[in-house]
Amino acid sequence: MTRFTVIRDNTPPDAIPRGAVVAMGNFDGVHLGHRAVIGSALRMGQAHGKPALAVTFEPHPRSFFSPNSPQFRLTDETNKLRLLAATGLAGAVVMTFDKIRAGTSAQDFIHHDLIERLGVSGIAVGYDFHFGKGRVGSPSLLVSEAPRLGIEVDVQAHVDIEERPVSSSAIRMALAEGQIADATTMLSGPWFVTGAVIHGEKRGRDLGYPTANIRLDKNCALKHGIYAVRVGRGQGNDQVRIDGVASYGRRPTFDNGAPLLEVFLFDFKGDLYGQTLDVAFISFIRDELKFDSIEALIRQMDNDSAAARAALASAPDAFPKLGTID
Template sequence: MASGFTIIRDIAPAAAIPKGGVVAIGNFDGVHLGHRAVIAAAFEMARSRGKPAFAVTFEPHPRKFFSPNASQFRLTDETNKLRLLAGTGLDGAVVMTFDAARAGTTAQDFIHQDLIERLGVSGIAVGYDFRFGKGRVGSPSLLVSEAPRLGIEVDVQPPIDIDERAVSSSAVRMALAEGRIADATTMLGGPWFVTGEVIHGEKRGRSLGYPTANIRLDQDCGLKHGIYAVRIGRGKGKDHHRLDGVASFGRRPTFDNGAPLLEVFVFDFQGDLYGTMLDVAFIGFIRDELKFDGVEALVHQMDDDAARAKTQLAAAPDVFPKLGEIG
């Protein structure tokens, strides 16, 4: 428990689970506007009852369980998903392990054993497309039909559309894969971000006048390779502060065409960031990754990239993902 946000896992004893709460259920990958509508509905229901509001989510992502060898571009890993959920003001999250037993649980057993008996819920909020239970036979309509007999309330949120296109985690992934940062930001309700530890690299940036903080992202990250205007978050709580920068994500074709790496040049910063955990929020796309004939041409382009990043950041709203502390 940290800052009032309680994380309940499968091993939690029944006595440690607050009863009578309202739950928003979903995978919540990215915690986009559609997810936030479900969370808001749970909040409203919980306030009317004077009860706590929790998210119920699943780890690993069910897609990973059913297709373990397939590439799975997650918008948020478990930690960042929980940080985003904590940032909404929820009282906590119930993290259910998605394994063979969970996959084999019938929809009726999920409702009665997990939601009613174990969690003791008084209300449920879900999205229109929520599916659950063995074979994904459970649906919002099943929850609604069971609600009167169970003495609970069920709220089903309709799709959220932007320019007649439904907001979804898949749509956000597609936007990021195409470098459409503004579209991703709109669907998420804030900038997409990643978190990682600054590692040692080849240190080429120092000789070029652009020392970078290098972060290795998940191998399945589907972000378009290119140059971005970014905001960087460092530290926690009262020690948290933000910096601006320009970042490259890709394979460095001018040099080695190696494994994808996020390289962040932090504006107006002097110091050592090795071993530091940074949050990097993507504010704008500048250009595709390119191969240059020589260092001089590369540095000239980097000067232009930095200037364009500063212009984009100055014009962008002063926003950063609202993250809660989870310990």
Template sequence: MTTDFAVIRDTTPAAAIPKGAVVAMGNFDGVHRGHRAVINACLEMARKHGKPAFAVTFEPHPRSFFSPEKPQFPLTDVTGKLRLLHGAGLDGAVVLSFDAARAATPALDFIRDELHGRLGITGIAVGYNFHFGKGRGGSPSLLAREAPKLGIEVDVQPHVDVGDHPVSSSAIRAALTEGRLVDATTMLGAPWFVTGEVIHGDKRGRVLGYPTANIRLDPHCGLKQGIYAVRVGMNGRHFDAVANFGRRPTFDNGAPLLEVFVFDFQGDLYGAKLDVAFIDFIRPEAKFDSIDALIRQMDDDSLKARAALAAAPDAFPKLGEIG
């Protein structure tokens, strides 16, 4: 996918902002199936009117601003979010800093000054439960009532259900925390993924016959610790792999680390940036009484991971690149 994806921030000069765009507005943590319904409505409206389609999103997540003492498990960092938005077919994204000034901006002022005045949008799509502005005073109904007065078309999307349960970022976090990877993937519409740089470890994997690429995840990552079948994206190619996320209780019970063993791969990965998509949960992390017992289990884990990956040959999130 091309890098032709515009990212507009608070500091972007007005002259560099394409006027007349149709936007999908939301926090978009995870860019799940509910978010994609909003994005698709935006794309359809943009195509109908021959306008560019953008996302409008906020960083950090407003919940992190209002409750810093309660760190939230992020489904995506800002770059991962932008890559998913690009992969969804949008032309760009507006990333608005969520700070004290923005939190104090009344909803009507935000519509008039930001959406209409600075961004010059002609259409907007939001989800049924999206709120914005001071005291969360901006509701979909207020947007639908006031924005058309400024020449802005409004589309409000209903909730998206999986079974009897509405899709939400909090439900996906809960599924990942409990190791319910199938549920998380179903709600996301694609495997959950992380991106990180390979760092040096203790080289123990080489001795065990499983040299791993080690990646530190966000300290607030709530993923269930254990063994996973994963698929690795690197330099435009995908590789099957098995991974452990945890504290290595057989050895040091240290800080959580993602350790990825890439099948049938030869080469030095230190310093490389990898996308790791989680395809299936195999088992919880465990402590072993001997190295031989651990190696036997790792052999079994690898067989199970290969089988899970063979059953999901094309499973990987659609990601664009951000220039």
């Protein structure tokens, strides 16, 4: 397997491949629109005989400019890189988005970051990608500068599904509404989260449904409810997949507390505390409900499990394609 290299602000110049083609963007979710840009960079790189890299920014610029506004990210930095590593790219350049970068002019970004430091031979961007101080950098600026700089620039149009543009915002909205199938289509694979299993109240054991509990990011806007899920345990080629049913919400029957992801793994016995799991959301089953009795809750959990098994049986290969990063 080809090694996926992550280049950061402190990476020595001699460790940066010169002449690479870059796909630029925030790439939150690495959805179909992003993949069109990445595909363009891969084709350009193959034509040039050069590696193709992603150029992305962390933290997300929106977090820098609006630190007090909650932002539901589809992928954190690590999972974004894992998705990028599975696309065929040779690596990713992760640029720190801070006060200095926010104040860098578009022209300085092009000449210092892209030409001098990276030595790019080609750039692929989406039609709506903007950069530089005041967001004055645009695809049209890159196209106009390309002949003078001796580089190739390709601008990808928006990707539509049933006349609706694919975007990270559209995917966030779909997840917030429990429209898992729509989100999956736009992402070209199931949306997933990663987290460490923590100790909970252990009510699930008493109900016959012991769960692996994971605290998601506080800004996660996933609709509260019950989902069919597929869980990845381990990393890389050694990862084991286990089907299950999960609840995400506040547990209104019990404590109505902070949102928590509770995953019941089918046909599994073992201790998962402290382990990190990937949880892919395959299908939405129902809204979160409050039950008048424990007996009614258990009956519904039995029905939910049956529904989840049926949904997963019809999606045998559903899981995000993930690469490994250094």
